[in-house]
Amino acid sequence: MLSLQGIAVSPGVAIGEAFVVDHEGFRIPRRFVPQDAVEYEIERLQRALDAAAAELEQNRQRIDAQLGSQYGAIFSAHLRMLQDPQLVEKLHELIRTRHYSPEYAVSTTLREYAEAFEQLPGHVLPERAHDIYDIERRILRQLLGRRREELSHLDSPAVILAHDLTPGETAQLDPEKTLAFVTEVGGVGGHTAILAKAKEIPAVVGTGRFLHEVAGGDLVIVDGDHGHVIIDPDAATLERYERERKQHQALFQQFEQLRELPAETADGVRIELAANIEFPHEVRAARRRAAAGVGLYRTEFLYLASDEEPTEEDHYRAYAQVVEAMEGRPVVIRTLDLGADKLGRAPADGEEEANPFLGLRSIRLSLKNIDGFRVQLRAILRASALGPVQVMFPMIATLGELRRAKMVLADAMEDLDEQGIHYDRRIPVGMMVEVPSSAVLIERFLEEVDFVSIGTNDLVQYMLAVDRANREVAELYQATDPSVLVMIDRVVRAAEAAGKPVSVCGQMSSEPGQALLLLGLGIRRLSMPPVNIPEIKAVTRRVRCDECRSLAERALQMDLAREVNALLREELRRILPDLVNHHPTSPDTP
Amino acid sequence: MSDRVVRRTVTVRNAQGIHARPADLLAKTASQFDATIWIERQGERIDAKSILSLLTLAAVEGTRLEICAEGTDAEEAVAKVAELIERGFDEADADSPSPTDSSPPQHRPGSIR
Known part of the structure; x- marks a missing residue:
């Protein structure tokens, strides 16, 4: 069992078989070759190794010429690694005696080496693990050709595990066949995350490196509410998640029943x-x-x-x-x-x-x-x-x-x-307010548009100077930072004074606690992924406007996002205990 | 034809130890001989013709290694390999790290995304 923590970007719990898409999109299935194909597969491996070596030799010569031989030496070392007698012998053995496919043999063996390097003391040698991954990719590229595994052609429902998915690839995912996806990189509010929500596919991103520890077909649990990913779960964990998945479905079915009821606060706004x-x-x-x-x-x-x-x-x-x-x-x-x-x-x-x-x-x-x-x-x-x-x-x-x-x-x-x-x-002609400069001069902009919509994702990113997709700083990305709240407050007041509609269409709209805060700041129009509407409606129907207002007033006086988050959690727990249990990490999730 | 194992103990001299470039040189040198050549350190035994194995040794400056070989040209093999290590792999030492141990230079200005 392997547990990972990533960033929850699209809700829901999914349990299913892994479909691994590697760094460059190579799918490395745990595939075996029949006895009578062993010699053929070994030849195929040899051709791939030779081709990869030729490619490296070309690189070496090019870099030698461009930058001098001390840089070309990197490729000379790579070349020697690629032709390492121990490595080649091991690959042959795996294909011959364990009937691994060359792809699977290459991937398993080189990842073992890479892991061994990562364990070494100091910092220079562990860095060499990158070289090993590079060599792995080179060989795989030869074995598999350059085509990226077609995600749109999944034949049975699976959990997609990838280093990264481009928005285009996410767009191709078939919700019927994609139980969930997990990517090693990425952050909240990235395009991939937005698409996952749109497609209502549970998703966790930014887990850090783990693909080398999974094989296609492993059982995976993805908890898109909390950002947990569990590979090869034990029986107790599996049972717990099966239960959670049922509860999740029940809660959302309950929300769906609100469909016919109006979206209004407890005091009728x-x-x-x-x-x-x-x-x-x-x-x-x-x-x-x-x-x-x-x-x-x-x-x-x-x-x-x-x-x-x-x-x-x-x-x-x-x-x-x-x-x-x-x-x-x-x-x-x-x-x-x-x-x-x-x-x-x-x-x-x-x-x-x-x-x-x-x-x-x-x-x-x-x-x-x-x-x-x-x-x-x-x-x-x-x-x-x-x-x-x-x-x-x-x-x-x-x-x-x-x-x-x-x-x-x-x-x-x-x-x-x-x-x-x-x-x-x-x-009607409107504009997004997502660059701080437009919020600063909002009164003048309002004279020239019919409506504004606050795009909180980019506004937060530009105000706090944080790339939300960068793991190193993702925790600094806090929509509840008081500076952001003051800015939103300013825009709402200016819009009210100008008599022009203002809405919020960023991530904040769909976080129950933050939605309360927005109501308190005077926002009356929220736009969010369809999947979140029932939940936000449920929240809205249980609060009064004056409660939200005093919540917002207190938040505006605070110094830190952490304090605001604690306040929101406390308030949510009071108003909606059942929901807080469901969102233990929200709204603190970066 | 001698099946006697030739052994010689050496000390790693270069400041950066057996990193990529020295390992490359060492494996290259060893590969020129027919003899089976291996390196022992505290009971650990690795193939001297395998760069990957050499790297996992993580031998730093001052590490004592035993060079061993068996086969027709074992004597000469041990002499050449031992000499290479004792010469510190001809590395112009220590002050500037060898570029071999960093990735090729990339121009990557600070990027917010």
């Missing part, structure tokens, strides 16, 4: 609970949870799905489907919010950005690629003829950006007018 969605088909989940509308329709999937820039029709079809399915409920469509890196369309010179989160992304990218931006805006406008659509610009940092974005929108409107194409002339 209406709270609008809307859905964050990514894919058109999620609109069904939103309707099932009785979402008041779509508070955030992310459009990135259109760009991630293919290498080609989406056409106006691609956009329009995706938007029309959602607007029609929502049957008159508002749909807020956010324009492209991705970095150039994620699009695989790096700037022309091919240089990687040193700081992509401070780089060319989101509205900045749209404003650089006006043609593509206009295509998206035209499609949004056309969809507005079908129902109440609102358009929202992400990552606005300056008034200049907002005005330029609005100008492109006005251009697109003019074009449509000329062509006699219908759209909603009074389409």
Whole structure:
């Protein structure tokens, strides 16, 4: 039994067989070869070793030429490791006597070496473990070819264990076949985490390295509520989790029964609970949870799905489907919010950005690629003829950006007018408040938009200067930091004074304790993944507004996120004891 | 043809011990001989032609090792290997760590993501 602690990013408990996707996406199944294929497999291994050696030799020569032979020597050592007689003998033995497939033999043997290195004293030799992993990958690449295992082609339900999953890969996961997933890296609020929630697949990320200790087919428990991952559990643990899984289902069934009841506080104040969605088909989940509308329709999937820039029709079809399915409920469509890196369309010179989160992304990218931006805006406008659509610009940092974005929108409107194409002339135009600069000057921004939505994930990240996906600093990422609360408070007051709607569409909306805090700060519109709506509705229906207000007032006076978290826990325990038992780590989870 | 085991005790001299480059050199040298060559340290016995085994020795400066060989060219093998270790692998010593023990230089400016 192996227990891991990661970051819980998508709730639910799953128990199933492991499907291991390695560092470079290689699946290393515990596979065996028949007796009569042994010689063939040994030959195949030898060819892979020779090819990997040739590749290393090329690298060595290149580095020698570029940087001098002392650097090339690294590859010379790698080369010798690859051809190490002990290693080769061991691989042959595993294939010959234990009938391991070459892939499995390579992976097991080299990982044993790597682990042995990691145990060595000092710091220089343990570092050599990286070399071993590098050699392992080189050989596997030769054995398996370059193709990455197709996650979309899982043949039976499994728990996916991977070093990392790209948003594109997460998008491909079939919820019917994917019981849960666990990644070694990643953090809360990353795109992968958002997609997992959207697909309602339990997920834990940022566990640190563990893949070398698992084999495909091992039994795995994933606790997406608390971030626990247990590999090869003992009977008692398995039984405990089976029980927990049943309780989890029961609690959520109980929440689902609130579907027909209004989202309002115990003292009768209406709270609008809307859905964050990514894919058109999620609109069904939103309707099932009785979402008041779509508070955030992310459009990135259109760009991630293919290498080609989406056409106006691609956009329009995706938007029309959602607007029609929502049957008159508002749909807020956010324009492209991705970095150039994620699009695989790096700037022309091919240089990687040193700081992509401070780089060319989101509205900045749209404003650089006006043609593509206009295509998206035209499609949004056309969809507005079908129902109440609102358009929202992400990552606005300056008034200049907002005005330029609005100008492109006005251009697109003019074009449509000329062509006699219908759209909603009074389409509400809003912006995300997620860069601190826009919160500081919020009064001026409010004069130029119809609504604002606070994107707490990025706001927290930019305010506290913390990369939430970086394990080393993830704990510093605290949405409840008083500086963040003061900022939200400021935005809410300014919006109230201006008479313009303000909503929150970040992670905070879906954390029960933090949602109470937002209500206390005066927020009346929350947008969250559909899966969280029933739970937040349950919380909302049990509190009074004045309780939330005094909670927020106390939190605003505190100095530390830790103090705020303790306060929220205490308050939740008082209001909703059954829920706190279910969320023992929330809202402290980074 | 001699099946006698040739032995010689040496001390690791170079400041960084048997790290990647010395292990590479040592395995390379040993591999040039037909004899079976191994290194003993406190009852532990490893194949001198295996770089991976040499690295797991984690022999630091001052470690005493026994070089052993058996086979036709055992004498010469032990002499060559022992000499290499005693020469400190010709490492220009200690002050600047050998680049062999860091990854190839990468330009990776501070990145928030």
